[in-house]
Structures are given as structure tokens and as C-alpha cells.
Amino acid sequence: MFKKTILGVLALAAFALGGATVQAADEYPHTDQQDWSFAGVFGTYDQNQLRRGFQVYREVCSSCHALEYISFRNLAEEGGPHYSEDQVRALAAEYTVVDEMADGGEREGVPADRWPHPFPSEQIAAEANGGKAPPDLSLMAKARGIHMDFPWWVFNYFTAYQEAGADYIYNLLVSYEEPPAGEELDAGLHYNSYYSGHAIAMAAPLADGIVSYADEATPETVEQYSRDVAAFLQWTADPHMVSRKSTGFMVILFLIGLSILMYLVKRRIWRDAH
Ligand code: HEC
Incomplete structure (x- = not known):
């Protein structure tokens, strides 16, 4: 029975691996996954990073994007x-x-x-942005994720990976580029190699040095701003992530303890039955 299960899992893995390699490798852009302080079972938000991210949101993104639920x-x-x-x-x-x-x-x-809306209505927001209203950012980190080929996503169950939204936002913000030679973009669209379809209505919002951090040791670069604002937006979308993870961990510990206890009880009750 046990052997059969293992064989089944192996066959399934081989099948899925085969399938994954057949898929065009460049169908999805590569995601540069970041080392987030809130990653893993014991991760927590970094208060300084959230403050910096909020500063970036406030000084740059808030002129177009609302934070409706904050x-x-x-x-x-x-x-x-x-x-x-x-x-x-x-x-x-x-x-x-x-x-x-x-x-x-x-x-x-x-x-x-609530955080005030930058535009009086959705229609005015769209008119000011080439026909596309900037979406609300409070839950954006929950609404977006990244693509992972098999078997990588399987590990997410073990590492408690929940940072896909932050990884998406970071990668989006650092992927503005000149369009490849010969590629024409419609007016009002900008080339972004990470965005699906590569043509996005948001112009590159960040540039090195545009936000001054109080802490001089923190680099004032597009990468750093992007990481900080992505962390902040992960917090707005999931402020209770940290307590949920620690509760989950305690529940698992409890269940393991209970299983051991039940096993011992079972052995004792059935001790004399043959
Ligand atoms: C000048 C206005 C403007 C500014 C400033 C701006 N955005 Fe945007 N943003 C837009 C518009 C317009 C869209 C919709 C793009 C589309 O649908 O093509 C958008 C879309 C987005 C999306 C969703 C992309 C997707 O996957 O659909 C994210 C995330 C985002 N912005 C983050 C940010 C962050 C973070 C900042 C600040 C660093 C920022 N934006 C600053 C106008 C802006």
C-alpha cells in the first residue's frame, strides 16, 4: 500500500515535470523573488521598512492610487x-x-x-490616466501573484510562502524598459517587461533619488523604493499575517502532540486484544 502510494507520487511528479518542460519557458516572465522579513513561519513585518514604504506610497503612488480600506x-x-x-x-x-x-x-x-481618494470619481481618474483608472492598492498584494513552474510551487506549502503579491509588485516596478526595437506601443502605454502583455497604462512611477529617506544608510534607488512600497502594500492587504502564522504554528504543534497522545491511548486500549 505504502509502496504503491510512493510509486503513484513519483509517476505524477514525472508526468508534471515533463509537462512543465514542454511549456514555453518564456511564456511567463522570470520573477526575482526577494528576501522578505515577513517570509516563513516566523517572519514579521519590519516596522522601518513599512514606514519607508508608506513614505513612497504617500509621496509618489497616492497621487493616482487610493488605499480604500486603510x-x-x-x-x-x-x-x-x-x-x-x-x-x-x-x-x-x-x-x-x-x-x-x-x-x-x-x-x-x-x-x-479612510485614506482620501486622489480623484473625485472613477471616470475622472480614468480620463486623467489615458482611459485606465489607477486601481485601489489596499488589496493589490492579494490580487496579484507570481507564476511558478512545477515542482517549485509545491515547496510553498512547506515554507508558508505568502509573499507572491509583494514579489509581483516589486518585479512590476523594476521592470520598466525601452520597448524592443520594432515594437510600437499605443499612445499612453508604457513598456514593462514584467506586465502581462508588456504594455501598461502606468508610466514608470519611480526614479533613483526621488524620495528622501530619513535613514541615510538606506539606498535611495528604484529597487529599494520598490521593495519598501511592496512590503507596505503586503501589510495593507494582510495586516494580520504575522499573528495568523503564529496561531497556525501553535495549532500544528497542538495537533502533533494530540496525535502522539492518541497513538499511546490506542496502544494501551488494544494492548490485550490479539
Ligand atoms: C500617474 C499615475 C500613477 C502613479 C503615480 C502610480 N500609478 Fe500605479 N497605476 C496607474 C494606472 C493608470 C494603472 C493601470 C494600468 C493598466 O491597467 O494598464 C496602474 C496600475 C498599477 C498596479 C496594477 C498593475 C496590474 O498588475 O494590473 C500596481 C501594482 C501599481 N499601479 C502600483 C503603483 C505603485 C506602487 C506606485 C507608486 C510607486 C504607483 N503605482 C504609482 C497610475 C499610476
């Missing part, structure tokens, strides 16, 4: 960027939010407000 006060949460209550209050007050109850329909932001 309120200012979320930025004070432990495990996240963890700003102080006062910092969040001051940050919110820098923004004007739409509020029908307020005099004139607008008022100063407070921590409970």
Missing part, C-alpha cells in the same frame, strides 16, 4: 508602521476629506477617516 489610524497599529497616535492625528490633519455633514462639504481629516 484608515489613518491603522497606521498606528502594532505590527504595522506603528506610528504614535499623535503622529497619526497630525498626518490626518494634513488632509482635507469630503464630509457632507461639514460646513462646505469638507473638513480636516481625523484618524478614523
